[in-house]
Amino acid sequence: MSRLFVAVALLAAGSVPMAHAQQARLTPAEIAALPKEGAGPGTSGLAGIRTTVLAGDPTKEGPYTIELRVPAHTSIQAHTHRDARTAIVVSGTWYFGYGIKADPALVKRLPPGSFYSEPAADPHFALTRDEPAVVYITGWGPTDTEYVAKP
Numbered sequence: 001m002s003r004l005f006v007a008v009a010l011l012a013a014g015s016v017p018m019a020h021a022q023q024a025r026l027t028p029a030e031i032a033a034l035p036k037e038g039a040g041p042g043t044s045g046l047a048g049i050r051t052t053v054l055a056g057d058p059t060k061e062g063p064y065t066i067e068l069r070v071p072a073h074t075s076i077q078a079h080t081h082r083d084a085r086t087a088i089v090v091s092g093t094w095y096f097g098y099g100i101k102a103d104p105a106l107v108k109r110l111p112p113g114s115f116y117s118e119p120a121a122d123p124h125f126a127l128t129r130d131e132p133a134v135v136y137i138t139g140w141g142p143t144d145t146e147y148v149a150k151p
Contacts, residue, residue: 022055022056024054024055026054031052031054031067034052034053034054035052035053036050036051036052036069037050037051037052037053038050038051040053040058040066041058041059041141041142041143041144041145042058042064042066042081042083042085042137042139042141042143042144042145043066043068043145044076044077044079044145045145046074046076048070048071048074049068049069049070049071049074050068050069051066051067051068051069052066052067052069053065053066054066054067054136056141057141058139058141058142058143059141059142059143060141060142061140061141061142062140062141063138063139063140063141064138064139064140064141064143065136065137065138066136066137067090067134067135067136068133068134068135068136068137069132069133069134070092070094070126070128070132070133070134070135071128071132072128072129072130072131072132073128073129073130074127074128075102075125075127076102076125076126076127077102077125077147077148077149078099078100078101078102078123078124078125078147078148078149079123079124079125079145079146079147079148080120080121080122080123080124080145080146080148081118081120081121081139081143081144081145081146082120082121082142082143082144082146083120083139083140083141083142083143084117084118084119084120084139084140085117085118085137085138085139085143086115086116086117086118086137086138086139087115087116087117087118087135087136087137087138088113088114088115088135088136089110089111089112089113089114089115089116089133089134089135090112090134090135090136091112091132091133091134092112092128092131092132092133092134093109093110093111093112093128093129093131093133094110094114094126094128094133094135095107095108095109095110095126095127095128095129096108096110096116096124096125096126097124097125097126098122098123098124099123099124099125100123100148101125101148102125102127103125104127107125107126107127118137118139123148
């Protein structure tokens with residue numbers, strides 16, 4: 001699945017008003033060359049997770065899109081964000097669930113091309129199993145992460 005298609009799909013999904021979107025065209029090589037951070041704003045804060053800001057600034061008012069690269073065998077405990085977000089799984093298999101406790105029995109297996117939402121202040125959690133996953137998340141900043149219980 002083309003990364004540009006994913007970015008367009010996130011915008012078209014309604015999480016970011018098109019009138020506020022900026023033009024962006026990034027090839028996979030250009031995305032790979034963008035600065036990588038640890039788990040940045042609006043992410044889990046876990047070691048090993050890599051965040052790339054693809055558009056906007058998640059720490060400021062306005063639309064943003066981030067790429068999360070999550071290693072295999074990673075568990076992200078239940079948390080919330082102040083903004084409503086939508087996401088598309090780009091590669092790997094992502095296991096995502098809603099609730100105040102990270103319960104593997106409550107996750108849904110999301111293969112590449114899957115879409116999900118993170119409603120504002122709605123607790124959710126995620127994990128990877130034997131393979132890493134790449135997820136694109138779009139929201140309207142500023143964003144944050146508040147754990148239901150400290151990880």
